[in-house]
Amino acid sequence: MKLIIMGQVGSGKGTYASRISKAMDILHLSTGELLRQEIKNETEIGKRAKIFVEKADWSAKEIHDIIMELLKKEINKPEASNGFIFDGFPRTLDQAKDLEKITDIDTVINLNVPEKMLLDRITNRRTCKKCGTVYNLISVPPKKAGICDKCEGELYQRTDETEEMTKHRMEENDRCTNPVLEFYRNKGLVIEIVNDNPEALPNEVVERILDKLKKVKTE
Numbered sequence: 001m002k003l004i005i006m007g008q009v010g011s012g013k014g015t016y017a018s019r020i021s022k023a024m025d026i027l028h029l030s031t032g033e034l035l036r037q038e039i040k041n042e043t044e045i046g047k048r049a050k051i052f053v054e055k056a057d058w059s060a061k062e063i064h065d066i067i068m069e070l071l072k073k074e075i076n077k078p079e080a081s082n083g084f085i086f087d088g089f090p091r092t093l094d095q096a097k098d099l100e101k102i103t104d105i106d107t108v109i110n111l112n113v114p115e116k117m118l119l120d121r122i123t124n125r126r127t128c129k130k131c132g133t134v135y136n137l138i139s140v141p142p143k144k145a146g147i148c149d150k151c152e153g154e155l156y157q158r159t160d161e162t163e164e165m166t167k168h169r170m171e172e173n174d175r176c177t178n179p180v181l182e183f184y185r186n187k188g189l190v191i192e193i194v195n196d197n198p199e200a201l202p203n204e205v206v207e208r209i210l211d212k213l214k215k216v217k218t219e
């Protein structure tokens with residue numbers, strides 16, 4: 001199956017995409033991860049992409065072309081013979097239209113999580129300055145307030161995880177991806193996965209997604 005997973009900042013789409021790819025034996029394609037790999041391995045693509053990735057400049061024509069080139073290579077790999085799941089792509093309507101030129105898409109999974117739940121999840125995150133372990137003051141609190149369980153490092157709130165920055169990132173995300181969702185809705189490809197239970201375990205959500213995908217397949 002050829003899938004796309006979409007969802008707001010903090011909706012857990014990376015986690016779900018990774019689990020779905022394992023369950024269905026399809027390739028997980030995270031454009032952010034792929035670009036980081038290319039840069040790390042100092043490939044031709046990596047060298048060209050580096051400057052854009054470092055500046056988080058996703059609007060330039062060149063990075064758009066680099067990503068398309070990279071994805072074309074990935075979806076033709078033998079590992080993608082069963083299909084793939086795109087995570088973090090397409091981000092814009094232009095990308096969605098260009099994607100059509102290199103592959104068709106069977107289904108778009110849209111993770112629908114209430115904004116309040118996302119905000120609670122993100123703004124309660126604390127990261128260890130020393131070892132990078134991530135805590136959540138509500139769901140995974142450290143044993144001692146402000147101190148890492150593993151290395152006793154100091155916990156801090158990342159600047160992009162404050163309420164103000166999170167809201168800003170969400171608005172930006174909506175602005176870019178709403179037209180993409182609309183594009184796929186018009187084609188009848190979108191399945192909605194509502195996740196409004198903060199207690200739901202990732203596995204339960206994944207099971208629901210897999211169930212819905214089976215129904216789409218047999219329709």
Ligand SMILES: [Zn+2]
Pocket residue numbers: 128129130131132133148149150151152153
């Ligand atoms: Zn630590």
